[in-house]
Each structure stands twice: as structure tokens, then as C-alpha cells.
Amino acid sequence: xxxxxxxxxxxxxxxxxxxxxxxxxxxxxxxxxxTSRIAELANVSVGSLYQYFSSKEELxxxxxxxxxxxxxxxxxxxxxxxxxxxxxxxxGAIHFGFTMLNSRNGLYLELARNWYRLPADNVANxxxxxxxxxxxxxxxxxxxxxxxxxxxxRIFIIVNSTIFTMVRLISQNNSMWREKDIENGLIEMILAYxxxxxEPQSHVGIDSR
Amino acid sequence: xxxxxxxxxxxxxxxxxxxxxxxxxxxxxxxxxxTSRIAELANVSVGSLYQYFSSKEELxxxxxxxxxxxxxxxxxxxxxxxxxxxxxxxxGAIHFGFTMLNSRNGLYLELARNWYRLPADNVANxxxxxxxxxxxxxxxxxxxxxxxxxxxxRIFIIVNSTIFTMVRLISQNNSMWREKDIENGLIEMILAYxxxxxEPQSHVGIDSR
Amino acid sequence: xxxxxxxxxxxxxxxxxxxxxxxxxxxxxxxxxxTSRIAELANVSVGSLYQYFSSKEELxxxxxxxxxxxxxxxxxxxxxxxxxxxxxxxxGAIHFGFTMLNSRNGLYLELARNWYRLPADNVANxxxxxxxxxxxxxxxxxxxxxxxxxxxxRIFIIVNSTIFTMVRLISQNNSMWREKDIENGLIEMILAYxxxxxEPQSHVGIDSR
Amino acid sequence: xxxxxxxxxxxxxxxxxxxxxxxxxxxxxxxxxxTSRIAELANVSVGSLYQYFSSKEELxxxxxxxxxxxxxxxxxxxxxxxxxxxxxxxxGAIHFGFTMLNSRNGLYLELARNWYRLPADNVANxxxxxxxxxxxxxxxxxxxxxxxxxxxxRIFIIVNSTIFTMVRLISQNNSMWREKDIENGLIEMILAYxxxxxEPQSHVGIDSR
DNA sequence: AATGAATGAGACTTCATTCAT
DNA sequence: AATGAATGAAGTCTCATTCAT
Numbered sequence: 001x002x003x004x005x006x007x008x009x010x011x012x013x014x015x016x017x018x019x020x021x022x023x024x025x026x027x028x029x030x031x032x033x034x035t036s037r038i039a040e041l042a043n044v045s046v047g048s049l050y051q052y053f054s055s056k057e058e059l060x061x062x063x064x065x066x067x068x069x070x071x072x073x074x075x076x077x078x079x080x081x082x083x084x085x086x087x088x089x090x091x092g093a094i095h096f097g098f099t100m101l102n103s104r105n106g107l108y109l110e111l112a113r114n115w116y117r118l119p120a121d122n123v124a125n126x127x128x129x130x131x132x133x134x135x136x137x138x139x140x141x142x143x144x145x146x147x148x149x150x151x152x153x154r155i156f157i158i159v160n161s162t163i164f165t166m167v168r169l170i171s172q173n174n175s176m177w178r179e180k181d182i183e184n185g186l187i188e189m190i191l192a193y194x195x196x197x198x199e200p201q202s203h204v205g206i207d208s209r
Numbered sequence: 210x211x212x213x214x215x216x217x218x219x220x221x222x223x224x225x226x227x228x229x230x231x232x233x234x235x236x237x238x239x240x241x242x243x244t245s246r247i248a249e250l251a252n253v254s255v256g257s258l259y260q261y262f263s264s265k266e267e268l269x270x271x272x273x274x275x276x277x278x279x280x281x282x283x284x285x286x287x288x289x290x291x292x293x294x295x296x297x298x299x300x301g302a303i304h305f306g307f308t309m310l311n312s313r314n315g316l317y318l319e320l321a322r323n324w325y326r327l328p329a330d331n332v333a334n335x336x337x338x339x340x341x342x343x344x345x346x347x348x349x350x351x352x353x354x355x356x357x358x359x360x361x362x363r364i365f366i367i368v369n370s371t372i373f374t375m376v377r378l379i380s381q382n383n384s385m386w387r388e389k390d391i392e393n394g395l396i397e398m399i400l401a402y403x404x405x406x407x408e409p410q411s412h413v414g415i416d417s418r
Numbered sequence: 419x420x421x422x423x424x425x426x427x428x429x430x431x432x433x434x435x436x437x438x439x440x441x442x443x444x445x446x447x448x449x450x451x452x453t454s455r456i457a458e459l460a461n462v463s464v465g466s467l468y469q470y471f472s473s474k475e476e477l478x479x480x481x482x483x484x485x486x487x488x489x490x491x492x493x494x495x496x497x498x499x500x501x502x503x504x505x506x507x508x509x510g511a512i513h514f515g516f517t518m519l520n521s522r523n524g525l526y527l528e529l530a531r532n533w534y535r536l537p538a539d540n541v542a543n544x545x546x547x548x549x550x551x552x553x554x555x556x557x558x559x560x561x562x563x564x565x566x567x568x569x570x571x572r573i574f575i576i577v578n579s580t581i582f583t584m585v586r587l588i589s590q591n592n593s594m595w596r597e598k599d600i601e602n603g604l605i606e607m608i609l610a611y612x613x614x615x616x617e618p619q620s621h622v623g624i625d626s627r
Numbered sequence: 628x629x630x631x632x633x634x635x636x637x638x639x640x641x642x643x644x645x646x647x648x649x650x651x652x653x654x655x656x657x658x659x660x661x662t663s664r665i666a667e668l669a670n671v672s673v674g675s676l677y678q679y680f681s682s683k684e685e686l687x688x689x690x691x692x693x694x695x696x697x698x699x700x701x702x703x704x705x706x707x708x709x710x711x712x713x714x715x716x717x718x719g720a721i722h723f724g725f726t727m728l729n730s731r732n733g734l735y736l737e738l739a740r741n742w743y744r745l746p747a748d749n750v751a752n753x754x755x756x757x758x759x760x761x762x763x764x765x766x767x768x769x770x771x772x773x774x775x776x777x778x779x780x781r782i783f784i785i786v787n788s789t790i791f792t793m794v795r796l797i798s799q800n801n802s803m804w805r806e807k808d809i810e811n812g813l814i815e816m817i818l819a820y821x822x823x824x825x826e827p828q829s830h831v832g833i834d835s836r
Numbered sequence: 837a838a839t840g841a842a843t844g845a846g847a848c849t850t851c852a853t854t855c856a857t
Numbered sequence: 858a859a860t861g862a863a864t865g866a867a868g869t870c871t872c873a874t875t876c877a878t
Contacts, residue, residue, distance in 0.1 A: 047862095185363060189398060244872075532743070582788070600780060662868075
């Protein structure tokens with residue numbers, strides 16, 4: 001139950017605290033992000049922190065919501081729309097992912113790594129929904145007959161596959177592979193998958209085409 | 210060189226401790242796995258624990274190595290070989306993944322969720338290497354001309370995509386989607402991806418737009 | 419001297435704050451009565467609270483004084499006087515006690531429980547003095563020769579015995595005994611005690627053994 | 628859930644901690660008795676305290692149980708039995724009460740003051756039961772016809788009246804009255820009460836005999 | 837080697853009080 | 858005078874690690 005001190009001051013303090021939390025996570029990692037360190041980074045007393053957030057958990061939740069918003073905004077700014085080719089759409093999305101994970105000094109990367117311990121549902125849903133809608137529109141436009149009933153499943157698979165593959169890649173600092181290669185690989189995989197007919201029954205080896 | 214009783218004893222203690230660690234993780238989750246609880250489950254004193262492992266970290270590392278071995282063994286037992294069709298190979302692998310993540314009361318699931326905080330490289334490599342070799346052999350057999358220079362990239366993408374998509378699926382207890390659907394989806398995606406030509410320049414959108 | 423508006427305002431604020439304190443104690447209990455909660459219930463800022471009371475302690479003191487006054491007023495309203503029989507006097511007093519402790523949603527009950535941490539002297543004295551005077555008058559009327567020098571001691575004993583026995587009774591929600599039984603028991607005890615000769619040397623056991 | 632370290636060492640530590648708690652309560656009062664102060668007084672780390680008591684609450688509970696035992700032992704040692712006169716029995720009991728409350732530098736006094744915030748049931752029951760049985764035996768011996776069905780009520784009233792009157796007396800350091808006077812007054816009151824017939828219906832004033 | 841009691845830094849949270857506006 | 862944001866000491870509890878026996 002967060003108190004709502006009046007207006008400006010309040011909003012600013014909340015932002016300051018969330019910002020400090022971000023910096024703490026970036027500098028120390030989520031495991032060493034403590035309420036006192038956050039307060040210190042915000043140049044504020046611990047007491048103040050608890051005047052705006054009733055618990056560390058709530059503060060983290062606010063951060064996650066902000067992240068969800070940021071990603072939502074970022075997604076909308078993407079220069080991809082239903083007029084692009086599918087390849088362009090996918091390429092843009094993948095690029096967006098890498099950009100996000102590399103931005104903010106790796107903040108989102110650290111959050112993604114720790115998704116299981118965080119209230120990450122909003123973020124996951126934001127991504128899920130956006131791409132679901134985008135693909136719905138796209139396929140409806142060009143292939144009215146396209147069987148989109150398993151689109152949700154496909155998007156779930158694609159979104160998760162993509163994010164965690166990228167996270168894993170970036171997390172190993174020894175770039176065994178160039179980011180570009182993985183980027184291309186992901187694009188190929190996604191395109192190939194989307195062009196597949198749903199619910200195929202034929203058990204085909206590579207040469208069964 | 211025959212093992213001395215001492216070494217025997219030692220080996221046994223180490224196994225007991227690792228086993229206790231596993232049970233603790235299963236019962237309490239990684240976050241609530243403490244050295245005391247481990248020692249208690251092992252019917253051993255904390256002091257003894259520290260006789261065999263110089264830190265909690267090291268114990269966890271041993272656990273991860275054991276996990277890597279177990280997975281290696283499991284992989285070799287897979288009834289899939291270079292004589293199967295690609296679809297059969299992939300299906301078997303995916304099935305193996307789900308089986309693993311659901312086995313041991315979710316031990317591997319919990320470890321996979323927390324991979325970033327764990328020395329998970331060996332495990333990742335074991336998987337990576339196994340599938341890399343398997344696919345090398347397979348493709349060499351059927352497509353000597355197959356350009357396998359980007360096979361590592363593909364395997365990296367596929368392995369990570371698969372594991373984390375499965376982990377995410379299992380972690381949301383509200384099975385929005387049936388495991389079977391995701392399983393099939395993953396299989397389709399992987400097959401489609403592997404049948405793609407490497408380094409493609411052609412813009413093969415559904416209609417090449 | 420007419421009160422200035424200022425004093426008026428001040429008086430009103432003080433009352434509001436004391437009232438809020440009472441409500442807080444009733445709702446949360448003394449242990450969870452904080453200055454912020456009081457201010458909140460009073461629809462006033464903490465700052466204002468400290469404008470009128472230099473500390474929480476002082477506010478509580480004011481509350482206790484008000485309580486002393488209230489009890490004084492209540493005592494005077496009692497339909498008992500020196501014309502009643504002693505039994506009627508005592509019965510009325512005991513009844514008054516239970517009524518008080520059960521009134522105001524248990525406010526006085528909570529305060530009585532915590533008497534030691536509170537400036538409860540005024541309250542104690544109010545009760546003490548009232549019953550001392552009442553009994554003085556009563557005994558002087560009927561027994562001019564009654565040695566009232568130990569009356570103070572008797573009243574001290576009676577008042578404290580009564581209050582805390584009642585508090586203990588009400589505090590155990592499992593009414594092992596009906597309130598009525600304890601009420602009667604107290605009445606009997608007090609009557610028996612008051613009818614005793616002071617400073618008795620005779621060993622009047624049931625059979626003087 | 629207290630751990631049970633082996634044997635001697637354990638028992639000793641538990642005693643040391645309870646002892647430190649007692650000293651802390653005596654020196655600082657219950658309100659300023661903190662886990663760290665207790666540990667400090669016990670020359671032990673806070674961690675050790677929590678190895679033996681899973682919470683401050685549990686430690687306090689152990690202290691209360693010890694108090695209940697001590698009182699039980701003290702009661703049994705009382706040189707009063709069913710052969711004494713009732714006056715002697717009561718005198719002994721009252722004396723015992725004052726002795727207890729004045730012993731241990733006021734430890735029991737402070738605990739009695741704070742009964743409501745403490746797990747005091749065992750102590751209350753110990754006293755209640757002891758005196759209930761004692762009086763049962765006594766009355767059965769001399770007055771087989773004595774209606775003892777309301778004895779519980781009487782003992783409840785007497786025990787609580789006595790304790791809290793004594794506590795109140797001792798708590799006001801300005802001995803307005805000599806302890807001896809209150810002691811005698813209590814004795815008279817109790818004797819007078821016990822010699823009363825139960826459930827009287829006559830509404831008698833002091834002169835209505 | 838084994839034991840497990842002891843350690844103590846450090847995490848989260850509360851709340852009476854102050855002070856700039 | 859009023860506000861309420863800010864303060865920070867203090868409280869409870871945890872847990873990886875050490876060390877005397």
C-alpha cells in the first residue's frame with residue numbers, strides 16, 4: 001500500500017527511487033540490490049524509501065511495470081508494420097530485442113536473467129500480446145485463409161526462444177559467436193517456422209520434401 | 210591405482226552431500242537451500258560439509274557437474290541415432306528435454322530457472338556438444354555437401370530456444386497451452402530451421418515480399 | 419475572560435487529536451498506535467500534532483487526563499449516594515466498573531491493561547478519591563464511631579482488586595466464568611471486607627482454629 | 628521450533644540466555660529488552676540466541692514457563708497445609724506473594740505488570756490451580772457440607788485481586804501506605820470473603836443484619 | 837576427521853520526531 | 858500555523874563460515 005504524497009514531489013521521489021534501483025541492479029546485480037543501497041544511491045534515507053514503497057518487493061514491482069511500459073513504448077516505435085515484408089518484420093523485432101537487452105547498461109538483461117524471481121508477467125504479456133496482434137494483422141492481411149488458431153502457441157515459442165537465446169548469448173562475455181550470426185540465425189528460424197503449415201502430420205525427414 | 214578406503218569414504222561423503230543438496234533444492238527451492246539444511250539432510254555436520262567443499266559455491270558446482278554428467282548419460286541412452294529421420298531425431302530430443310525438466314521432482318527445472326546464478330557452463334556445453342555432434346554426423350551422412358560451418362550457431366539457438374521455452378511453459382502452472390502443443394510447435398520450428406539453407410540471401414517471405 | 423478564537427481553535431484541535439488517539443487505540447491497540455496513524459485519523463498532519471503536543475507521551479497524558487475527567491463525571495452521575503444501603507452502593511460501583519470497561523469499544527479496558535506504561539495516576543486517584551469520600555460520608559452517617567483511619571487502605575485494596583479482576587475476566591475471551599458470577603463474587607467480597615472490624619486482632623477463622 | 632543441541636552445553640546456554648533475559652528485564656524493563664541486548668548480557672552473539680530460540684517470543688515464553696515452575700516450587704515449599712487455620716493459610720499465601728514480587732530485583736513484578744503482552748497463562752493457571760486445590764482440601768476437611776461449587780470463582784477473584792493490588796502497591800515507589808497495612812487488609816478481605824455463604828440472595832446493607 | 841556451537845555482518849522494516857516550505 | 862516529506866537509530870532475524878573440542 002504505497003502512500004501517495006502530493007503530486008510533483010511524490011512522482012519525482014518515486015522516479016528517483018526506481019532510478020536508483022535500476023542503477024543498483026546494474027552496478028551490483030539483483031542479488032546485491034538492498035534497500036539501504038538503493039536509498040544511498042538515491043541520496044535519501046531508508047525511511048523515505050519506505051514512505052513511497054511499502055516493501056522492497058513493491059519497489060521492484062514498480063520497476064518491472066516501468067520496464068513493461070518502456071518496452072511497450074519501444075515496440076510501438078518500431079518502424080515495422082503490416083506493410084513490411086515478414087522478413088523485415090522479424091528482423092526489426094530481433095534487432096529491437098538485442099537493442100533492448102544491450103541498453104541501460106544491461107539492466108533489462110539482468111532482469112531477464114532473473115525473471116523467475118521477479119513479477120515479470122506484465123513484461124512477458126506486453127511482448128506476447130504485441131507480437132500476437134502484429135502477426136494476426138499481418139497474416140489476416142495477406143492470407144485471409146491462414147489458419148491462425150495456433151498463432152498464440154507460435155508466438156509464445158518464438159518470443160521465449162528469442163529472448164532467452166539472446167540473453168544467453170550476451171551473458172557469455174566471451175562472444176563465442178558474433179551477435180550478428182545469432183541474430184541472423186534467429187531470423188531464419190522464425191521465418192522458417194512461420195511459413196510452416198500448422199499441425200502437420202507428415203513425418204518428414206530432411207529429404208522428404 | 211586402487212582407491213584407498215579413504216578416497217572411498219571421501220567419494221561417498223561427497224555423493225551424500227550432493228544428494229542432500231539436490232533434495233534440499235527440490236524441497237525448498239534454490240533460494241532456501243542453506244548449508245545447514247543440506248548438512249541436516251545429509252545427516253552430517255556443517256563442519257563436515259566444509260571439510261569436503263570449501264564453500265557453498267563449490268558444492269553447488271559439484272552438483273552442476275554431476276548434472277552435466279547425468280545429462281550426458283541420458284543423452285547417450287537416447288534411442289535416436291544418425292539412422293533416424295530428422296523428425297524422429299528432433300522429436301526424441303524434445304521429448305528428452307521435457308522428460309528431464311519434469312524428472313527428479315523438478316530439480317533440473319529449478320536449476321535451469323536459476324542458471325545465471327549457477328556455474329551452468331558444463332551443462333550447457335554437454336547439451337551443446339552432444340547435439341552438435343549428432344547433427345554433424347547426421348548431416349554428413351545424408352548431405353555431404355551440407356555447409357555445416359554455421360551448425361554451431363544453429364545448435365546454440367535451438368538448444369537455448371528449446372530449453373527456456375520449455376522452462377517457461379512448465380513454470381506457469383496455469384497451463385495456458387498444453388505441453389503437447391508446445392512440444393509439437395518446437396519440433397516444427399526446429400525442423401523448419403534445420404531445413405533452411407545457411408546464410409540465405411534470398412528473401413523468402415511467404416510470398417517473398 | 420473570553421476565550422480568543424485562537425484558543426478556541428487550539429482547544430478544538432487538541433480534542434480532535436485526543437479523539438483520534440482513542441479511536442486508534444480502540445482499532446489497533448496501544449502497541450500499534452503510532453503518531454502517524456493518529457494524525458491520519460484526525461485528518462491532520464503529523465506536524466500539527468507536534469504543534470499541540472511536544473511528544474507522543476504528552477498526547478497520551480492528555481488522553482489519560484481526559485479519561486480521569488470522564489470517569490469523574492461518570493462517578494458523579496452514579497445513582498448511588500449515602501442514603502443507599504451499602505450493598506446497593508457496592509453493587510452500583512461494580513456495575514459502573516464493568517460498564518466502563520465494556521464501553522467505548524474497550525478503550526478503557528486497553529488502557530487499564532497497559533496502566534503501567536501510562537501516566538495513570540490521575541485516573542487511579544480519581545477513582546480512589548471518589549470512593550474514599552463516598553465511604554467516608556456513608557460510614558460517618560451510620561457509624562460515627564467507625565474508625566475510618568484505615569479506610570484509605572481498604573479503598574485502595576478494593577478499587578485495585580475490583581478493576582484488575584474485571585480486566586482479567588474480560589481479557590480472557592473464553593468466558594470461563596460468566597461476568598455475572600464474578601460481579602456477584604466481587605460484591606460479596608467487598609461487602610464482607612467492609613463489614614469487618616478494622617485492625618482486628620481476633621482470629622476469626624471459620625471456627626477460629 | 629527450538630533446536631536441541633546436545634545435552635549439557637545446550638542446557639547451560641539456554642539457562643544463560645534466560646538468565647540474561649531476566650537481567651535485561653530487570654535493568655531495562657520489558658520494553659527495552661531486545662534480542663541484541665540479551666545476547667550482549669549473555670556474552671554471546673545474536674546468532675547464538677537464535678540457535679536456541681527461534682524467536683524473541685519463544686525466549687520470553689521459556690522465561691515465563693520457568694517463572695511458572697519457580698512459582699510452583701515456591702508454592703509447594705509454603706509451610707501452609709490443610710492443618711493450619713484459614714488465617715494462617717491466607718497469611719502465608721499473601722506473604723508469599725509479596726516475597727515473590729519483591730524478589731529477583733523486581734523481575735516478577737515487571738512481568739506481572741506486563742501480563743497482557745506475555746504468555747502468562749501458565750503462571751496464572753499455576754497459581755489458580757494451587758490455591759483452588761488447597762482450598763478444596765481445606766474446606767472438605769472441616770466443612771464437608773461447604774458448598775464449594777463457586778470456589779473457582781472465589782479463587783479467581785482472590786488471586787487476581789491480591790496480585791494486582793500488590794503489584795500496584797509496589798509500583799508506586801512512594802509508599803503511601805506501608806506494605807504491612809495492605810498485607811493485613813488483603814488478609815482480612817480474603818478471610819471475610821471466604822467465610823461468606825455462597826450465593827446470598829438477601830440484599831442487606833451494613834445494618835441489615 | 838568430525839562435530840555443531842558460535843559468530844557477526846547485514847538484510848528488511850518501523851516510527852517518533854524534525855524541518856523546509 | 859500547517860504540512861508531510863525526510864530522517865536514521867534501532868529492532869528482529871538469517872546464514873555462510875569458523876574453530877575449539
